[in-house]
Amino acid sequence: GFPRFVAGLELLHFMHDSRFFALFLGLIISVVGTILTILSVTLIYSLLMISVENRTLEVGVLRMMGMQRRHVVQLVLVQAYFYAIPAWLVGLGTAQLGFLFINNCVKGLLLIEMQKTLSGTPVLIATALGLGIPALASILPIRAALSVSPRDALDTRRSKTKAVELTIERADPVSVDWPLVASAVFMVLIGFVIYYVMPLSLLTFNLFLLLYIFFGLLLCILLGLVLLSLNVESFLEWAVSLALVFWENAAIRALIVKNLTAHRRRNRKTTVMYALALGFVVWISVSFDLQLVSFQYREMQ
Secondary structure (H helix, E strand, O other), rough: OOOOOOOHHHHHHHHHHOOOHHHHHHHHHHHHHHHHHHHHHHHHHHHHHHHHOOOOOHHHHHHHHOOHHHHHHHHHHHHHHHHHHHHHHHHHHHHHHHHHHHHHHHHHOOOOOOOOOHHHHHHHHHHHHHHHHHHOOOOHHHHHHHOOOHHHHHHOOOOOOOOHHHHOOOOOOOOOHHHHHHHHEEEEEEEEHHHHHHHHHHHHHOHHHHHHHHHHHHHHHHHHHHHHHHOHHHHHHHHHHHHOOOOOHHHHHHHHHHHHHHHHHHHHOOOOOOOOHHHHHHHHHHHHHHHHHHHHHHHOO
């Protein structure tokens, strides 16, 4: 007769049991990448705005000497890429080292030989982000640098920090309120996703699409909380100034509050970065704890 044997596919069973873990891990990586991209744009934007505000006199002198507007654009872009290109190189090097470490671990555990270098797709994505993030973050600083006339830039008697800003708008009947249009389009997209795409993912049992819908809603919640933190910024400034200099007289405290009010636009960038980073850290820690607990529970079953 024939000898009896039993074929076991332990690796396939392990992959089947951990498929949801891999799906959630991919979702977490997507959230991490998105939030880090937002933080990178905000950080480079803040650094460029500070540089533009501090170099207003220098740019004014250069423009008086014949520098054209496109040269100002090039100056801001060069500074932005000066921040991004070293980070891009360090990121690729760190990713390659981490990939080699994971490759050795997988080879030791599963006896599977993998490639030793990063594939082309991650390198292209990293390159696109490394080149696109500085360009995106440079838009508003470039507009700020070009909006200051050489006469105002050379006026050193007045502070460039404005506590009160007046804007005069012409009542044009054909003008379009683009922020309002963008908000309306965003709300329409959210409604379309919730009332059409989400039921479609449930009916087709497309967990990948469903989880990414929750990922988008999570980002909307996080951005909403950041906006709420901006609304209480003035109250927090007053409370912190009162707590730190409570022994001073009322005039000193009022002076500190007015100084914070004058720099509120600059402080708002710090508030956004701090709120995003804090929400990111809390969400990552909670998500990883939940994934580890659920994975351990499945192993116990």
